[in-house]
Amino acid sequence: MLDLGLPALLSVVAPDPSGVSVERFLLLLATILVSAKVLGELAERFGQPAVIGELVAGVLLGPSVIGFVDPTLPALHLFAEIGVILLLFTIGLETDLKRLLSVGGAAFTVAVVGVVLPFASGYFVAHALGLDLLPAIVSGAALTATSVGITARVFSDLGKLKSVEGQIVLGAAVIDDVIGLIILAVVSDLVAGTTPSVGGVLRTTAIAFGFLAAAIVLGRFLVPPVFNFLARTGKENTLASMALVLAFLLAVLASEIGSAVIVGAFAAGLVLAPTEQAHAIERGVIRLANLFVPIFFVAVGAAVDVRTFGSRDIVLVGLALTAVAILGKFAAGFAPIWIRANKTVIGVGMIPRGEVGLIFAQMGLTAGVLTAGTYSALMLMVLVTTFMAPPLLRQLLSKSSTAELDQESLAVAEMTTEA
Amino acid sequence: MLDLGLPALLSVVAPDPSGVSVERFLLLLATILVSAKVLGELAERFGQPAVIGELVAGVLLGPSVIGFVDPTLPALHLFAEIGVILLLFTIGLETDLKRLLSVGGAAFTVAVVGVVLPFASGYFVAHALGLDLLPAIVSGAALTATSVGITARVFSDLGKLKSVEGQIVLGAAVIDDVIGLIILAVVSDLVAGTTPSVGGVLRTTAIAFGFLAAAIVLGRFLVPPVFNFLARTGKENTLASMALVLAFLLAVLASEIGSAVIVGAFAAGLVLAPTEQAHAIERGVIRLANLFVPIFFVAVGAAVDVRTFGSRDIVLVGLALTAVAILGKFAAGFAPIWIRANKTVIGVGMIPRGEVGLIFAQMGLTAGVLTAGTYSALMLMVLVTTFMAPPLLRQLLSKSSTAELDQESLAVAEMTTEA
Numbered sequence: 001m002l003d004l005g006l007p008a009l010l011s012v013v014a015p016d017p018s019g020v021s022v023e024r025f026l027l028l029l030a031t032i033l034v035s036a037k038v039l040g041e042l043a044e045r046f047g048q049p050a051v052i053g054e055l056v057a058g059v060l061l062g063p064s065v066i067g068f069v070d071p072t073l074p075a076l077h078l079f080a081e082i083g084v085i086l087l088l089f090t091i092g093l094e095t096d097l098k099r100l101l102s103v104g105g106a107a108f109t110v111a112v113v114g115v116v117l118p119f120a121s122g123y124f125v126a127h128a129l130g131l132d133l134l135p136a137i138v139s140g141a142a143l144t145a146t147s148v149g150i151t152a153r154v155f156s157d158l159g160k161l162k163s164v165e166g167q168i169v170l171g172a173a174v175i176d177d178v179i180g181l182i183i184l185a186v187v188s189d190l191v192a193g194t195t196p197s198v199g200g201v202l203r204t205t206a207i208a209f210g211f212l213a214a215a216i217v218l219g220r221f222l223v224p225p226v227f228n229f230l231a232r233t234g235k236e237n238t239l240a241s242m243a244l245v246l247a248f249l250l251a252v253l254a255s256e257i258g259s260a261v262i263v264g265a266f267a268a269g270l271v272l273a274p275t276e277q278a279h280a281i282e283r284g285v286i287r288l289a290n291l292f293v294p295i296f297f298v299a300v301g302a303a304v305d306v307r308t309f310g311s312r313d314i315v316l317v318g319l320a321l322t323a324v325a326i327l328g329k330f331a332a333g334f335a336p337i338w339i340r341a342n343k344t345v346i347g348v349g350m351i352p353r354g355e356v357g358l359i360f361a362q363m364g365l366t367a368g369v370l371t372a373g374t375y376s377a378l379m380l381m382v383l384v385t386t387f388m389a390p391p392l393l394r395q396l397l398s399k400s401s402t403a404e405l406d407q408e409s410l411a412v413a414e415m416t417t418e419a
Numbered sequence: 420m421l422d423l424g425l426p427a428l429l430s431v432v433a434p435d436p437s438g439v440s441v442e443r444f445l446l447l448l449a450t451i452l453v454s455a456k457v458l459g460e461l462a463e464r465f466g467q468p469a470v471i472g473e474l475v476a477g478v479l480l481g482p483s484v485i486g487f488v489d490p491t492l493p494a495l496h497l498f499a500e501i502g503v504i505l506l507l508f509t510i511g512l513e514t515d516l517k518r519l520l521s522v523g524g525a526a527f528t529v530a531v532v533g534v535v536l537p538f539a540s541g542y543f544v545a546h547a548l549g550l551d552l553l554p555a556i557v558s559g560a561a562l563t564a565t566s567v568g569i570t571a572r573v574f575s576d577l578g579k580l581k582s583v584e585g586q587i588v589l590g591a592a593v594i595d596d597v598i599g600l601i602i603l604a605v606v607s608d609l610v611a612g613t614t615p616s617v618g619g620v621l622r623t624t625a626i627a628f629g630f631l632a633a634a635i636v637l638g639r640f641l642v643p644p645v646f647n648f649l650a651r652t653g654k655e656n657t658l659a660s661m662a663l664v665l666a667f668l669l670a671v672l673a674s675e676i677g678s679a680v681i682v683g684a685f686a687a688g689l690v691l692a693p694t695e696q697a698h699a700i701e702r703g704v705i706r707l708a709n710l711f712v713p714i715f716f717v718a719v720g721a722a723v724d725v726r727t728f729g730s731r732d733i734v735l736v737g738l739a740l741t742a743v744a745i746l747g748k749f750a751a752g753f754a755p756i757w758i759r760a761n762k763t764v765i766g767v768g769m770i771p772r773g774e775v776g777l778i779f780a781q782m783g784l785t786a787g788v789l790t791a792g793t794y795s796a797l798m799l800m801v802l803v804t805t806f807m808a809p810p811l812l813r814q815l816l817s818k819s820s821t822a823e824l825d826q827e828s829l830a831v832a833e834m835t836t837e838a
Contacts, residue, residue: 020493022500023674026667033664037657074439075497081441237709238456244710245452248445255442287706290656291663 025075029295031068035061036294049157049390051150054294058301064308071302076295083296084149084355085265086289089247091152091170092269093282094161097216100171100270103164106336107171114172114332114350115179118143121324126374129317134190135374138364141187142378143325145180147354147386148173148262149296154390155349160397164341169349172332177260178208180356184363185258191367208259212267215250219271227277239277240284246272300355303362304383308376317373318380325381326351326388345396352389357382444494448714450487454480455713468576468809470569473713477720483727490721495714502715503568503774504684505708508666510571510589511688512701513580516635519590519689522583525755526590532754533591533769534598537562537747544739545793553609554793557783560606561797562744564599566773566805567592567681568715573809574768577816583760588768591751596679597627599775603782604677610786627678631686634669638690646696658696659703665691719774723802727795736792737799744800745770745807764815771808776801 020028035057043053061069071077100107123140131139151173155166182204189196223246230238247268254264272278309315333347361378364370370378439447454476462472480488490496519526542559550558570592574585601623608615642665649657666687673683691697728734752766780797783789789797 022497022680023671025497026501026504026671026680030664030667030671033660037653037660041653075494078441078444078494082445085445234456234460237706240706241452241456241709245449248449252442252445252449261441261445284706284709287656287659287703288710290660290703291707 020073020075028069028073028076029079031061032057032295032298033291036298040294047391047394049154049394051153051157051297052387052390054297055301055386058298059304059306060301061298062302062304064305069298069302071299076299079292080296080299081261083289083292083294083299084262085247085251086285087149087152087293087296088262088266089244089269090282090285090289091156091161092266092271093273093278093285094156095167095170095266095270095273096162097270097273099162100167103168103171103339106339106341107168108175109336110168110172110332110346110350111175111179113335114146114329115144115176115183117331118325118328119183121328122321125320125324126317129320131374134369135364135371137190138187138360138369139321139374139378141180141183142357142360142364143321143328143353143381144183145176145353145356145360146173146329146350147352147356148177148266149300150352150354150386150389151349153293153297154352154393157390158394158397164339165345165349168336168339168341168346172346172350174263174266177356178212178263181258181260182208184360187360188363191364191369204258207257211254211257211259212263215253215264215267216270219250219267220274223271224275227272227275231277231280236280237284239280240288243268243272243277243281243285244288300358300386303355303358304379305376306383308372309380311373311376314373314376315380318377321377322381322384325353325385342396345393348389348392348396351392352386353382354386357385439492439494447488447492447495448498450480451476451714451717452710455717459713466810466813468573468813470572470576470716471806471809473716474720474805477717478723478725479720480717481721481723483724488717488721490718495718498711499715499718500680502708502711502713502718503681504666504670505704506568506571506712506715507681507685508663508688509701509704509708510575510580511685511690512692512697512704513575514586514589514685514689514692515581516689516692518581519586522587522590522758525758525760526587527594528755529587529591529751529765529769530594530598533565533748533751534563534595534602536750537744538602540743540747541740544743545736548736548739550793553788554783554790556609557606557779557788558740558793558797560599560602561776561779561783562740562747562772562800563602564595564772564775564779565592565748565769566771566775567596567685568719569771569773569805569808570768572712572716573771573812576809577813579816583758584764584768587755587758587760587765591765591769593682593685596775597631597682600677600679601627603779606779607782610783610788623677626676627682630673630676630678631682634672634683634686635689638669638686639693642690643694646691646694650696650699655699656703658699659707662687662691662696662700662704663707719777719805722774722777723798724795725802727791728799730792730795733792733795734799737796740796741800741803744772744804761815764812767808767811767815770811771805772801773805776804 036054039053039057040050041053043056044050058069060066063070069076119140122143123136126136126139127133148170151169152161155161155169160166161170182201185204186196186201227239227242230242247265250264250268251261252264254267255261272281329350330347332350334343357378361370361375361382365372365375455473458472458476459469460472462475463469477488479485482489488495538559541562542555545555545558546552567589570588571580574580574588579585580589601620604623605615605620646658646661649661666684669683669687670680671683673686674680691700748769749766751769753762776797780789780794780801784791784794
């Protein structure tokens with residue numbers, strides 16, 4: 001008999017140890033794109049940012065409901081990572097560095113306070129509820145980092161990324177990602193049973209922030225001549241491809257040096273933003289982002305396992321952690337007392353934890369430091385903070401507060417165009 | 420000590436059985452994009468189509484020279500497959516079905532003759548040179564299918580895809596891909612030791628061609644209303660995303676039914692070509708194609724192992740097979756005697772075997788039917804046919820012959836616009 005199962009044809013060329021055929025992966029992509037689009041549109045009909053719909057699509061498609069999307073699939077993980085890299089790259093492309101730096105002090109203050117408060121209060125709450133030292137530290141650490149991806153997408157969906165509040169939240173979220181990775185390194189040491197040295201921590205900190213500064217300063221010198229040359233010799237698609245190469249390379253460099261890939265991608269965007277080719281690059285990259293970015297948010301949603309919220313004790317621990325996670329970041333929004341801006345918007349903007357909180361929880365679980373119960377409690381914290389911030393922000397930004405905010409934005413915008 | 424190897428962070432989220440980290444894969448993509456662009460530009464400076472440069476980049480980066488790109492890496496294979504799917508999808512989007520059908524008889528004749536002649540002569544040459552029955556059959560089969568990807572890219576690079584010759588070659592290459600897959604199924608049975616039944620072969624043939632016809636006929640009814648609806652309600656990027664979903668779904672369907680993913684993707688393009696949204700879709704998809712398509716050609720190049728051409732005997736067998744591979748397809752170009760077109764261009768256009776020939780050779784090697792020597796001989800055939808056609812075509816198309824050709828194109832164009 002003739003075997004009709006010809007998809008085997010492809011596996012002849014590339015035996016696939018990751019267990020997913022090209023056909024299966026195309027189906028996965030098609031499903032993710034359609035559901036992200038449908039639920040994203042639906043969210044907008046209900047006045048919510050599209051990203052909420054994409055996250056819900058992920059939860060529904062994920063292992064705990066329909067079970068079609070497995071977020072640990074290597075190829076999907078790769079597409080999701082490229083998605084968040086493209087997102088931060090386009091955000092960087094749209095960011096005016098002068099403007100970002102003009103609120104740099106405020107952003108830094110929000111970031112530091114927004115790491116210290118949730119970490120300390122998360123640790124005490126967890127410890128008070130009966131967790132040992134190490135699990136309590138990991139739980140506290142999981143509350144530290146705001147999700148840059150979700151925060152940037154929400155402000156961007158609402159057209160408020162360039163407001164003072166949007167810039168402070170963006171800057172603070174990038175900074176607390178860098179801090180979060182330093183904490184992760186320290187916690188990894190503790191989990192592994194070694195004692196982190198103060199010198200080591202300081203070195204990591206210096207390297208992580210030094211990278212961002214060096215990439216931006218050097219990039220501003222070296223990158224424009226290269227892209228001017230490309231613009232004279234090549235086609236428009238060459239510009240977009242080579243901009244992508246720069247984003248990928250800085251992402252890898254950032255990661256190798258102990259920072260996060262998204263920090264590198266954001267730096268690449270910042271470096272290209274003032275070039276003459278920025279608009280042409282953005283036109284090219286936006287199309288790619290349209291394909292890849294929803295995959296990231298669906299993957300984040302799919303990593304949430306709603307089946308674990310069965311136990312009352314777990315839910316109570318989870319809600320306690322959620323409360324301090326919200327209050328800590330909200331308070332951080334009011335930390336830069338000298339800045340004239342809507343502090344409530346800043347505080348709420350810092351709340352979503354998204355994928356970064358999941359990474360901490362997953363690490364604790366894999367290392368055997370967290371019980372399945374504590375892991376579920378942290379997941380509840382991620383779920384609530386991620387889903388509550390977008391609708392709250394939308395409400396805040398559509399109310400009277402936006403008048404003040406827009407005036408403020410305008411003033412800053414005038415300041416920077418004059419400079 | 421503090422561990423700076425933070426890339427481990429990502430592997431916490433997704434343990435990676437395929438053995439490639441996100442960072443490593445981003446580096447791979449960056450390298451592929453830069454070298455494809457540089458060598459593509461260089462090829463154009465020397466008056467060659469850009470695709471030649473991309474293939475050379477693949478050979479150089481592949482295991483036999485620099486060894487940086489491993490074409491069997493699952494994630495890379497996936498990107499390459501999406502690349503060729505996007506290529507055939509955009510080719511389909513640019514194809515006028517009426518025009519393609521107006522040369523349908525000629526294309527079908529070229530395809531059938533271009534499969535029979537190389538298969539028969541390849542078998543006899545291989546058998547005469549001492550190969551057993553089964554290895555000789557596999558060798559003959561490896562000569563049958565023209566690479567649609569390379570052929571379409573070359574005609575497109577030269578701006579001649581819409582000429583009569585371009586349309587005949589495109590149609591014939593798609594048809595002989597379908598035939599090639601049927602032969603592959605038969606050969607797989609032989610290799611596995613089972614005798615293929617005539618009924619089974621006929622059924623596979625009917626299904627494979629029936630799919631193409633059904634997809635196009637049904638698609639022309641069902642697809643325009645959907646995209647009209649999307650155009651009224653959504654943004655332009657929704658159109659491109661949903662067009663991509665259609666391409667992915669038809670690709671999977673084609674593969675499941677015993678045809679090739681690229682046939683499905685081409686059908687999706689054909690179906691969308693006459694819609695009002697075709698241009699908006701193409702604008703969106705072209706950007707994606709710019710990223711993915713070079714990855715496909717670099718992967719094809721990287722699959723060629725130039726180290727295997729050490730033995731004189733292997734090279735002689737290889738050259739004998741190459742000779743009949745070239746002559747068989749070239750003769751096929753002259754088979755549709757009734758058509759007024761540049762037969763030399765058609766014949767040369769059908770010569771490149773590319774990835775399809777490699778698939779046959781790889782299957783024979785994996786199944787133990789081909790020796791490493793015969794495999795290398797087939798690889799030489801693929802290498803020579805792939806690299807000789809583009810420069811030859813460029814020469815043919817830039818000479819006096821193009822006058823006749825353009826006139827012909829014009830006549831057909833007028834015919835179809837009047838219809």
